[in-house]
Amino acid sequence: MPDTEEAVLPAPESRGAWEAGEGGGPPPWAFGASTILGLACTGWRAMPVLVETVVDRGLPHFVVVGLPSTAVREARERVRAAVRASGRRFPLHRITVSLSPADLPKEGTSLDLAVALGLLAASGQAPAPPPGWAVFGELGLDGSVRPVRGALSMAVAARQQGVTHLVCPAANAREVALLPGIRPLPARRLDDLLDWLAGPVLPPPVPLPEAAGDPGAPGPPAPLPDLASVRGQPWARRALELAAAGGHHLLLLGPPGAGKTLLASCLPGLLPPLDGEAAIEVTAIHSVAGQLPPGAGLIQRPPLRAPHHATPVAAMVGGGKVPRPGEASLAHRGVLLLDELAEFRRETLEALREPLEAGHVTVARLAGAERFPAAFQLVATANPCPCGQPGGRCHCSERQVARYRQALSGPLLDRIDLQVRVRRAALPPTAAGPREDSRTVRERVEAARQLQALRFHRLGLSHPPGQPPVNRWLEAGDAARWAPMGPAARRLLDTLYRDASLGLSSRGLVKVLRVARTAADLEGRDEVTVDDIELAAEFRFPPGW
Ligand SMILES: [Zn+2]
Missing domain, CATH: 3.30.230.10 (Ribosomal Protein S5; domain 2)
Incomplete structure (x- = not known):
């Protein structure tokens, strides 16, 4: 008190x-x-x-x-x-x-x-x-x-x-x-x-509302899509689990109808629920934005925001005469889904640089600048080419494809650790075998996050204040400390780096190493092995991307 x-x-x-x-x-x-x-x-x-x-x-x-x-x-x-x-x-x-x-x-x-x-x-x-x-x-x-x-x-x-x-x-x-x-x-x-x-009489105490999952829906959370409803897609499922565990930004690349949006919508359900202070912070932001209906409870599930590609800059990062939080802040401690990344205006994507780097947005106002929290996990989806048709049916010219991919690789792609191709599921539902649900995966994610928190603390690694210590924040300079590995794994890294056909820059190599770190954390290992690195390298695009 x-x-x-x-x-x-x-x-x-x-x-x-x-x-x-x-x-x-x-x-x-x-x-x-x-x-x-x-x-x-x-x-x-x-x-x-x-x-x-x-x-x-x-x-x-x-x-x-x-x-x-x-x-x-x-x-x-x-x-x-x-x-x-x-x-x-x-x-x-x-x-x-x-x-x-x-x-x-x-x-x-x-x-x-x-x-x-x-x-x-x-x-x-x-x-x-x-x-x-x-x-x-x-x-x-x-x-x-x-x-x-x-x-x-x-x-x-x-x-x-x-x-x-x-x-x-x-x-x-x-x-x-x-x-x-x-x-x-x-x-x-x-x-x-x-x-x-x-007088001496005060009104009776106000009953506490139930926790809200979605801003916009009072009462208990509306159900999110569950991983159990995703058919096939073993690679995409694996990428989602790695993304959730290490807080990595994720790009899902595939033709229309491959289920990219469904996969992306599963991510909030794999993340740990928001604890006390985080839940109050997220709920307060939604309240200030006028997105919390009367009677809604505390937001305890990481929010999912999926702004339309026509969303103007001010609505994406916040602004206005009396500054209001934008989509980036409404996705704070949750997931910002940019569906069909290529459709977004370049200036809108440029504006997301600051929150991606610093975890907040600065909005100019008459009396100085206002800072809104905006530490979200980015999930983007894109077609492989402008027409989005698979190999045989695609009639895009090489120049069209090149221009399209260059537009994609602009401000955001550089910050994305995980890239995965999603194909249309060809399997009938019964052939896909038993499918894990989101809850089972979330338990592994939470265990892996605990290991990361311990490591950040033990090694004194830095991450933006107020944000969870996850592998997304690992820096190349400290790699020898956060990724202990044997000679075989080191040789593999060296080979990857020297293999010109893979087109891995040293920045690309750090991304591979971060994801390999997360793969090891999901298995409760401190040492990063050859298997972890091979897995992480699968989540990079071939040259040309
Ligand atoms: Zn095409």
Whole structure:
């Protein structure tokens, strides 16, 4: 439980202090000051905002200072109407609202409720909230409290301030309840909040929603395609398992109808589920993007995003006047599937360079840059040539094929460790033999990932902060330490490197070695063997790619 004494809340004497109006008796107006803890989103995170309100004698005047955006300035009109709709009086005097920290821009409508409460407390029409309380929500002109984006981020920011009770829009309450240690007080109307402050009775605790698998579907996760439904394709299955275990980016190459998309959609089901902090982070990003429906639970399954090839840059990596996360961030800690890679615009693919290298995207905004997490595993699919027909039926010219492949090998192919050809399954379902399901494979993947985590720790290998230590991050310089091998394996590597017909650059060789490392980890071995290297070398394209 957070320590409420550390809460950034006003000292009691400064809250709701007011003086009587002229003439004694019940004051026509009260004049005083109040301080309320509110919350506002900045990028995908939220920040605590102290809302200080002074109601003073003077001509009617209502000003908000402290870098408010247009939406926050417009809060004045919503607050005025909502206060009146709740049967309270709007002071026709000099009202000054100051938002701090003053140097950070405040966006969105989440401060409405705090501004309204500050005004009522400063004018003596409501008690100030007790220590440990914070408030957020948009106000309707009729006094209703409306949901906002990013409620989970606001709960995280509030908890860091020692908040124990968080007044929030009723439609956001289940989202706030996802965070342990903080109690949501769901308000439907401004009146609800005023009732709780006046009386001893608080609303009953909010029930916790079930975990959500897919953003977009409240309740239990919608089923993902299972590996058991994939017929044949032994090589592609093997590649998927290696990709899941080592976090390797993957390219599936094959003609239309070969089942590339189905295979790619199986990958999230092979990855370990998201644990506590990771699940909160992923859910918060989806909430800020407005992709989390009311009542949805914590996202515990790695997300799968499959943006259309016409997706513009801003939607792919995030952006906008008030920056929102893009597909790359919505795929954070999950899988970004680029189906038919050749169809994507080059500038869109170029924009994915930064997240592929650093695990985040930087979005420019008026007040400096905003950084969104975007550590996804890339799965791309492509046809072998522009027409996509197999060998005999393909009528593409050599030049067409060359130009097509060059476009493919642009910014992304260089980061892909695993490349596999997918052929149409020729086998009838019964001939394929028993097929392993995703769960069985996931157990091996989890064991292999544990070995990797131990090795990264033991050898002090580096990986981007906040991201799982998987073989994708292994660097060539440390290879002697992370890939111990006998003389036969070393000779094979040497042969591969010298064999000009294989066209392996030293970069290509490191990719082979990383995948070989993962193959050994899947079998629980520390030493990399000839078999591991031969297997890894199979997942490279012949020269010309
Ligand atoms: Zn063709």
